[in-house]
Each structure stands twice: as structure tokens, then as C-alpha cells.
Amino acid sequence: MVPPQDAENADWPGRLEAALPGVRVLRPEGDAGEVIAQADAAYGVLPEELLAHAARLRWLQAPQAGPAPEFYYPALVEHPVTVTNMRDTYxxxxxxxxxxxxxxxxxxxxxxxxxxxxxxxxxxxxxxxxxxxxxxxxxxxxxxxxxxxxxxxxxxxxxxxxxxxxxxxxxxxxxxxxxxxxxxxxxxxxxxxxxxxxxxxxxxxxxxxxxxxxxxxxxxxxxxxxxxxxxxxxxxxxxxxxxxxxxxxxxxxxxxxxxxxxxxxxxxxxxxTPHVAGAGPHAAERRFAVLLENTRRFLAGDPLINQVDKAQRF
CATH class of the missing domain: 3.40.50.720 (NAD(P)-binding Rossmann-like Domain)
Incomplete structure (x- = not known):
């Protein structure tokens, strides 16, 4: 699994590995294409140039409830990867x-x-x-x-x-x-x-x-x-x-x-108000809870929560 990259969530890889021993978190250092080629799942934004290397990828967890429209580019929509989002976290x-x-x-x-x-x-x-x-x-x-x-x-x-x-x-x-x-x-x-x-x-x-x-x-x-x-x-x-x-x-x-x-x-x-309706405490913990639950389900082969119709973007 490829982990999140922002500083706020820097401890997520370690927490995932500790909570779910079956998970190996890959750090996208160096050649990101080589890393994503080994990943069964990923968190974050996946550029089209990396998707071409993601032969094993079966699940992509979006970092937001409603990512920007460019998140769902045509190649990702056509790809068999399942996308989930962070809806209902705020x-x-x-x-x-x-x-x-x-x-x-x-x-x-x-x-x-x-x-x-x-x-x-x-x-x-x-x-x-x-x-x-x-x-x-x-x-x-x-x-x-x-x-x-x-x-x-x-x-x-x-x-x-x-x-x-x-x-x-x-x-x-x-x-x-x-x-x-x-x-x-x-x-x-x-x-x-x-x-x-x-x-x-x-x-x-x-x-x-x-x-x-x-x-x-x-x-x-x-x-x-x-x-x-x-x-x-x-x-x-x-x-x-x-x-x-x-x-x-x-x-x-x-x-x-x-x-x-x-x-x-x-x-x-x-x-x-300047796009602040979602502001409030516990945001990072709630997002991690979604990632943890979906990772647990992914390992067990169970249906993931917050699945997205990629063509409709929600």
C-alpha cells in the first residue's frame, strides 16, 4: 500500500502496519513508478503517468470527500481499480x-x-x-x-x-x-x-x-x-x-x-464564508478511521465503504 504524503498524516503508515500486521506500507521514495507497480492499493491522488505503472492496483482511496474533477481523468474511470472517498467524515x-x-x-x-x-x-x-x-x-x-x-x-x-x-x-x-x-x-x-x-x-x-x-x-x-x-x-x-x-x-x-x-x-x-463549512476538530482521525476500516475490509475481501461511481464522481 502506498501511504499518504502530507505531514499531518505522517504517522499513518506506522499505525496501519501496527493495526493490521498483514499490511506492508510502501514509501514512494525515489522512482514512484517502481513503487506503485508493487502496490495493491494506494491512498491519495494518482496521476495518469503513474496509473500506467499500476498493474496490480485494485483499490484507490481518495483523500477527500469530493476530490477535484481532474482526479477522475478518463483513464482512471476506465481502469478496473475501485475508488473510495472520505465522505461523511465532517x-x-x-x-x-x-x-x-x-x-x-x-x-x-x-x-x-x-x-x-x-x-x-x-x-x-x-x-x-x-x-x-x-x-x-x-x-x-x-x-x-x-x-x-x-x-x-x-x-x-x-x-x-x-x-x-x-x-x-x-x-x-x-x-x-x-x-x-x-x-x-x-x-x-x-x-x-x-x-x-x-x-x-x-x-x-x-x-x-x-x-x-x-x-x-x-x-x-x-x-x-x-x-x-x-x-x-x-x-x-x-x-x-x-x-x-x-x-x-x-x-x-x-x-x-x-x-x-x-x-x-x-x-x-x-x-x-470562505469554504470553511467542514472546519472542525478530529478531521485527520476521522479520515484515518476510514482508511483503516477500508484496509481491513480490503485484506478480508469484504466490500469497501464509500465506494465511488467513477463516471459520476460520487
Whole structure:
């Protein structure tokens, strides 16, 4: 097995060998092609030039929940190697961050944060300035681990939660129902809150564009904690400028970092965080736990967890 290379995980090879005596960890020093040629499994990013040497490779563990699109180049997709990822290792962090964004927007906190900078005491008692979660409807686009947890938490506030998903059909806890993706345009006009959690795949790139935004309720709040390329920022900006959305809270962006001159920075109806929804403790330990469990399963010939449909990238 070829081990991870970053300093944070420098002890992983020794820990794997100690926990699973049947594992021999190869250190990719010198000629990486010679090393990968001996490996039955690998962790990390596997460049195409190394894949050509990986005659024995049967399993590749991706280091992220959603690697960059170039991770799945055509030769890797066609190769028989099984790919697994690190999904569900920071679900709680992303869900908590999402709820923070929703609550901040629902209670109008961005405006008060702006007032605080200039010491303005300007209470807004207009009932329409607040979205009562107990009377709201939320649409979760992507009912996987993160989407399911976001929906469960929103349901605790009394929010009516429905989802759309390409694979999941059974409603997670707190959801009223989960619908196929084809129902998205029909469901959007009823949603006060729209939360996007889907990965970046060929099917989801540019999912939220000008055409889809036409179906949003004008008073809706939109939150994206999935992947930036799933939302066309120019189209979202135009929808906000034209009053076709009440506001947006974004943690991920089509271009990262978001350029300093982008109009979204200056909008009072937009809340921006710099791709930090997954921040939180225990990240390295959780990733190692996935690697350890999958290595144990690989040795035993059992099905691996977090397997990826390489063609779909998730």
C-alpha cells in the first residue's frame, strides 16, 4: 500500500502496519513508478503517468470527500481499480455551519453586523424581516449524509423539509419526502429555504443557473455548502439584483477565492464564508478511521465503504 504524503498524516503508515500486521506500507521514495507497480492499493491522488505503472492496483482511496474533477481523468474511470472517498467524515461540521447560515439569514443578522461596524442602533421590527422557521418550508437538494443531517436539524425547528436526490428515495429522519431530481422545478416555488449540498459532477455542474433560478420563490433564501461549480455566480447575482431572491448564504464558489471585486461581496443580502463549512476538530482521525476500516475490509475481501461511481464522481 502506498501511504499518504502530507505531514499531518505522517504517522499513518506506522499505525496501519501496527493495526493490521498483514499490511506492508510502501514509501514512494525515489522512482514512484517502481513503487506503485508493487502496490495493491494506494491512498491519495494518482496521476495518469503513474496509473500506467499500476498493474496490480485494485483499490484507490481518495483523500477527500469530493476530490477535484481532474482526479477522475478518463483513464482512471476506465481502469478496473475501485475508488473510495472520505465522505461523511465532517457531516456534523458542515450541517452545523449550514444551520448557522440559515439562522443568520432568517434573523437578518448580516444587516446588524454591518450596523455594528458603524455603531448604528437600527432595530427592524417589520415582521417580514424575519423568516419564522416553524412556519417555513425547506428544500434540500442532495439528501446524502450532509443533506440528511441539515434536514433533520431544520425539522427540529418545526420546518417542513423535503428533498430531491438522484439516488436516495427513502426519506431521512425529519424529511416529509424525498423526490427524484426531475421534480426539482415543481418543488422550488414552494420552498422558503433552498439548501444545496450536492457534489460537483458532470450532472450537477451549473445546476443552479438562470433557468432554474426562475423557479425560486422571490422570498426564498438560498444556501450552498456543496461545491462551487454547481452554481453559476453571474446568474445568482442577477437574480439577487432583480429581487428574485431574498438572500443567499454561500460557503463555496464557482471561482475560489471569490475575486475581491465580485459584486456579491458588497451585497447586504448575501452572507459569505470562505469554504470553511467542514472546519472542525478530529478531521485527520476521522479520515484515518476510514482508511483503516477500508484496509481491513480490503485484506478480508469484504466490500469497501464509500465506494465511488467513477463516471459520476460520487
Amino acid at each position: 457531516t456534523d461540521h458542515v450541517a452545523a455551519h449550514t444551520l448557522a447560515l440559515v439562522l443568520a439569514m432568517a434573523r437578518g443578522l448580516p444587516r446588524y453586523l454591518e450596523d455594528q461596524q458603524t455603531a448604528q442602533w437600527a432595530p427592524d421590527w417589520d415582521p417580514g424581516s424575519v423568516l419564522p422557521l416553524g412556519e417555513a418550508s425547506a428544500l434540500i437538494i442532495g439528501a446524502g449524509a450532509v443533506g440528511a443531517e441539515v434536514g433533520r436539524l431544520l425539522a427540529e425547528f418545526g420546518t417542513t423539509v423535503v428533498g430531491v436526490d438522484a439516488r436516495i428515495t427513502q426519506a431521512p429522519k425529519g424529511f416529509k419526502a424525498v423526490h427524484p431530481v426531475e421534480a426539482l422545478e415543481q418543488l422550488l416555488p414552494e420552498a422558503d429555504i433552498v439548501v444545496l449540498t450536492v457534489p460537483h459532477t458532470p450532472a450537477t455542474e451549473g445546476l443552479v443557473d438562470a433557468a432554474l433560478l426562475q423557479h425560486f420563490k422571490p422570498t426564498a433564501l438560498f444556501v450552498n455548502v456543496g461545491r462551487g461549480p454547481t452554481v453559476r455566480l453571474d446568474d445568482l447575482t442577477e437574480a439577487l439584483e432583480q429581487g428574485r431572491l431574498k438572500g443567499a448564504a454561500l460557503d463555496v464558489f464557482e471561482t475560489e477565492p471569490l475575486p475581491p471585486n465580485h459584486p456579491l461581496w458588497a451585497r447586504p443580502d448575501v452572507l459569505i
